[in-house]
Amino acid sequence: MTAPPLLEVREVTKTFGGVIALNRVSFDLHEGEILGIIGPNGSGKTTVVNCITGFVKVSSGTVLYRGKSITGKPPHKIADLGITRTFQIMRPYYSLPAYKNLVIPLFSGRARRTGGWRGGGRLGDRHTVGIDILEDIGFERDSYVPYKTTATLPTGYLKRLELARCLALKPEVILCDEIFSGLSMSEIASMVPLIERLQMDGVTLIMIEHRLRELFRVADRVMVFNFGEKLLEGTADEVMADERVRDAYFGSEAADEVMRHA
Numbered sequence: 111m112t113a114p115p116l117l118e119v120r121e122v123t124k125t126f127g128g129v130i131a132l133n134r135v136s137f138d139l140h141e142g143e144i145l146g147i148i149g150p151n152g153s154g155k156t157t158v159v160n161c162i163t164g165f166v167k168v169s170s171g172t173v174l175y176r177g178k179s180i181t182g183k184p185p186h187k188i189a190d191l192g193i194t195r196t197f198q199i200m201r202p203y204y205s206l207p208a209y210k211n212l213v214i215p216l217f218s219g220r221a222r223r224t225g226g227w228r229g230g231g232r233l234g235d236r237h238t239v240g241i242d243i244l245e246d247i248g249f250e251r252d253s254y255v256p257y258k259t260t261a262t263l264p265t266g267y268l269k270r271l272e273l274a275r276c277l278a279l280k281p282e283v284i285l286c287d288e289i290f291s292g293l294s295m296s297e298i299a300s301m302v303p304l305i306e307r308l309q310m311d312g313v314t315l316i317m318i319e320h321r322l323r324e325l326f327r328v329a330d331r332v333m334v335f336n337f338g339e340k341l342l343e344g345t346a347d348e349v350m351a352d353e354r355v356r357d358a359y360f361g362s363e364a365a366d367e368v369m370r371h372a
């Protein structure tokens with residue numbers, strides 16, 4: 111027997127003026143899985159995350175979480191349910207020390223209820239909890255990285271900080287919008303085990319990525335968007351073997367190259 115989906119996106123359409131960013135997109139996200147989303151620039155990947163998390167209102171269609179509609183709810187209500195997201199265009203508080211970026215999410219109702227990532231109830235000193243979360247995802251406490259001014263941190267740490275903001279809420283779902291982009295191969299190599307650990311800890315993830323080889327290592331299932339529509343979904347092998355994906359999107363040689371290294 112299969113478990114009911116954690117998240118159900120049903121016939122979601124989003125238009126911006128004359129632009130159809132999403133056209134009747136439907137898919138399920140199952141508890142515990144990592145679902146990859148790939149597709150060319152402008153194909154609607156970020157828009158689907160914005161629709162799920164309430165950052166934009168759907169034009170039509172519904173989004174269900176644990177069987178209940180969350181369509182049209184504001185972002186803070188959706189985050190309060192444990193559905194969190196990272197931003198493709200990061201907007202941390204650059205002038206603050208890194209750990210202070212976590213103080214605001216740690217003051218949210220959900221963080222107070224749950225105790226935050228790995229927390230056990232009361233939050234106590236939020237600065238300490240923030241530093242603990244950062245250390246847990248790779249900010250070296252001994253070299254004072256959590257205390258460094260955010261603007262001085264390399265992209266690898268900024269991407270981790272995006273994840274840390276989610277973790278502060280003890281998330282059930284994290285929607286990662288290009289968490290690997292802008293990272294070096296070694297930075298990605300150190301990020302992959304982190305994603306795998308989140309999954310082992312019970313977090314369900316959607317990962318939007320252009321870095322296909324790295325995505326295919328962690329994703330249980332992949333969905334392809336094209337011109338605001340879901341072109342297909344399947345395993346990485348199934349997706350890359352599909353003629354429409356190979357020819358229209360990558361070119362067959364590029365597709366073979368990706369799969370050789372996946």
Ligand SMILES: Nc1ncnc2c1ncn2[C@@H]1O[C@H](COP(=O)(O)OP(=O)(O)OP(=O)(O)O)[C@@H](O)[C@H]1O
Binds near residue numbers: 153155156
């Ligand atoms: N706030 C907005 N106002 C107007 N048009 C928008 C807005 N957000 C997205 N769009 C348009 O919707 C379409 C889908 O954009 P979206 O950002 O979802 O693409 P994407 O797949 O995430 O692309 P990328 O890979 O470049 O991040 C594009 O044509 C984009 O210009």
Ligand SMILES: [Mg+2]
Binds near residue numbers: 155156157198287
């Ligand atoms: Mg995008």
